[in-house]
Amino acid sequence: MPSTVSRSGRSEEATIRIGALAPLTRPGWVQAGRHLLAGLELAASEINGAGGVAGKPLELVVRDTAADPKKAVAAVDELARLGVVALAGEYHSVVARAAATRADELGVPFLCSSAVLDRLTEQSTKWVARLAPPQSRGWQIYADFLSRAGHHRIAVASQQSVYWASGAHILRDHVHSRGGSLSEISMSSLDPSSLCDKLVDHRATVLLLLVGDPEPAISIVKSVRNDRRLATIKIGAPAGQPEFAEWATLLGEDSAAIPFLRYRPEHLNALGSYVQRALREKLGEAPSFVALEGYDTIAVLADAMRSHGIERNSIAESWPRLRVEGTRGKIQFFRTPGAAVWQWTAAPIQIVERTPGNPAQFRILHAP
Template structure:
């Protein structure tokens, strides 16, 4: 497994640094753009911690491993990072990958603060070793379902691929919509885009949700639907957040606007969020996504924990219920939440947003959770 140079700038081989292992998708088939934003947030926060004196005078070092969206690779990385003596593991964007990492961290007794993955069942059994910043899928996707109902969209079609994550999302939508008069039709994303459009027309769907990978098959599906006059009134949505990233806009242009997605940001950032956002924009050369803010908040939490409770792994894990940190998106605390097996921030701010069709580089807030 290749190790990129530590982006924190803290190269210490004498054991004097406090190490954090970071799991990030940096190569395909991982969502590389999401990984780049996550790493930018992690790295910026590490640099700021070190500029402020580190952890009791010891520099914080980020030891990065590329998961490439591969659960087995992520589990192996946790093994390696544990052997390297990291105080904790952080990061990961893909839910199925984070689940594998969480299971391995739990088995090894290594604290894992998950930055960005949302699958409810991050571990099979309740664990003291894992905490999470991102909202659980059941929470966020119910908010998205409420948005659909409010928009008058009750005949929902989902273009979906085989995945625990997409299946879980479909179940959340169906369970929330059915008692409120909504229906969910599953369409296999292996259908040709033209056949998918025919199915949408045949079933009278009022919304199509893209529960698929990006750029394939999401981009050709969007192009086909946008180009089909029979579907001029259908709402195309992407609850998993694909339109958040510049890569989406670059691939689809105007066709990628007006597609609502879940965004884990407040309607307005406070002073801390504004400052960090400005720094992230300079690093990334583009507007930071909510994933970049998740990265910064992750390190802010761990730095506070390490300063207050030390670098012993058990002490870090025992500290989750006592965390009280000001993050870029609000005060962060962890609690036990029914149905969630890990320590959970309940909840990060959430809104449904889209890219403005009149100005695709600008985001509009459509619904707040």
């Protein structure tokens, strides 16, 4: 039976419903969605085991976005009608932007777990907050890392997307400001072998993968690794494709030595260590930082409801007042210059890679 919602946005049901958005089917990044949902579910389960919030259990109402902005908007509409007090999750930036825009229009608080696109909404809104660092911050750190490593001729293999275009723009501006060059190679009409020919022509020292996973990313890596002309070229993946176990499974030793951005600290706190162990058991594999983002999302929403009430407006008004101990540090939200949403400004960032000779392990290359 659908819940009813009062004019204040408060659910009249016995449970507190939270709408959970995640890419659970293709063309979405399914492994990311699975990890995100595992984190959301673990946090909700533990909160319910401790008595819930205001004596009521949390209920996650899960909707698959499949990396489709239209599906996300439809899901937000449905979840709002079902009486959710807030929305949580989503991994894909373009999808999260569509969900955030609709949540703002409907007056439903949305705590975005993983998406990094700088502007999640065009207009400033009180309804949306985010845990992941904005793309400009992480990708500028990545560009600085390349520059310090001596890479000044950079090639980018890209697909058509607002997210990839934004990333390429951030990289290009930062690389050019340091006297380097960046050549963007569209994969819309190229196969991986043709890409290798272009890389030879460009004389690039590093290739960045601004493409989907597993394809065409996996095929590109295999082609480049097997081309003797490109034996010295470095491959990078700022979007984090190598984070998930599928990457090592599909590529083996070729999965190593590909630096990527990872949003977790070098050392987890006590809560993070406990949650990591619990998520490993739940997932049957090492949890990604995305799973930790999912856990933190529900922890923050629960704290907001305990301290400020379960009405939608109260949750949205609570963002700047929250101080929550998450798995990756203390979470506080601020309104940064030019930002349209509330942002956790201290979200940790690392540059890591899978270890050559032992791709199941990661090694930290840079932790600003």
